[in-house]
Amino acid sequence: MNTKIIACTILLATLAASTTRAQDKSKNVEIVIDGVAGFQDTPMQPDGKWHVHDPARPQPPVVTPGTFSTQATQPSDAIVLFDGKSLSNWRDKKTGGPAPWTIDNGAMVAAKGDIQTTNELGDMQLHVEFCEPEPGQHAGQDRGNSGVFLMGQYEIQVLDCYNNKTYADGATAGIYGQHPPLANACRPPGEWQTYDIIFNVPHFNDKGEVTTPGYVTVVYNGVVVQNHQAIRGATNWKSPGKYSPHGPTGPLSLQFHNHPVRFRNIWVRPVPVVNEP
Numbered sequence: 001m002n003t004k005i006i007a008c009t010i011l012l013a014t015l016a017a018s019t020t021r022a023q024d025k026s027k028n029v030e031i032v033i034d035g036v037a038g039f040q041d042t043p044m045q046p047d048g049k050w051h052v053h054d055p056a057r058p059q060p061p062v063v064t065p066g067t068f069s070t071q072a073t074q075p076s077d078a079i080v081l082f083d084g085k086s087l088s089n090w091r092d093k094k095t096g097g098p099a100p101w102t103i104d105n106g107a108m109v110a111a112k113g114d115i116q117t118t119n120e121l122g123d124m125q126l127h128v129e130f131c132e133p134e135p136g137q138h139a140g141q142d143r144g145n146s147g148v149f150l151m152g153q154y155e156i157q158v159l160d161c162y163n164n165k166t167y168a169d170g171a172t173a174g175i176y177g178q179h180p181p182l183a184n185a186c187r188p189p190g191e192w193q194t195y196d197i198i199f200n201v202p203h204f205n206d207k208g209e210v211t212t213p214g215y216v217t218v219v220y221n222g223v224v225v226q227n228h229q230a231i232r233g234a235t236n237w238k239s240p241g242k243y244s245p246h247g248p249t250g251p252l253s254l255q256f257h258n259h260p261v262r263f264r265n266i267w268v269r270p271v272p273v274v275n276e277p
Ligand code: MG
Pocket: 145, 146, 147, 155, 157, 158, 255, 257
């Protein structure tokens, strides 16, 4: 009897310890490979090739962008989310109170916390412009970090990767922790840059299982960097991504990651997805 109790206690303690280890992401050891800081003790991506935030994953090739949609005038049917003057379409993501960002010279400047739209958005065409702080300071993920979170949970990374290496799945225009961008099309800090994003929401069945993943196409400064890429689930640090069932729309959110990244000229067009041959 006592032996059984002791064995049971040891088993429970072992399970509890392994659960704690699995949840304690701070225990991962950061390593540097060829100037890129990252991790190789994080979970593997589903394709089994790379760890999440693997510094050995190839860097996106650098492509110098041309001109594209900077200060693009919105189409007549677009919903303007930020016009350079007012944060009325945005709220504090955590509290639901007024957006804590500031407005400066026609741009909104990241501060204090994440913000999200009052609009609920689903399948869409989205235009966003952003400008990295100048001069670029610090390195890796700690340099001009923000993010465009589709439905508040699928992050298209915003980062200053101009002459700044980071793990590939966390680079500018990457689907964070999942899919690196196909190219590094960064402009220098201080210059305005554009994202033109086409997003298809994921679908779930009655059991909450994914029937169609979310898909995203990202044109970054006129360069296609995500090409109808399937999203593996909600993006997260040191996580390969996991879906939780949700409805067909959700707010768009922008991340505050301790850096005063600027945004302007944000508009969106809801667009249908027609999956017929
Ligand atoms: Mg980010």
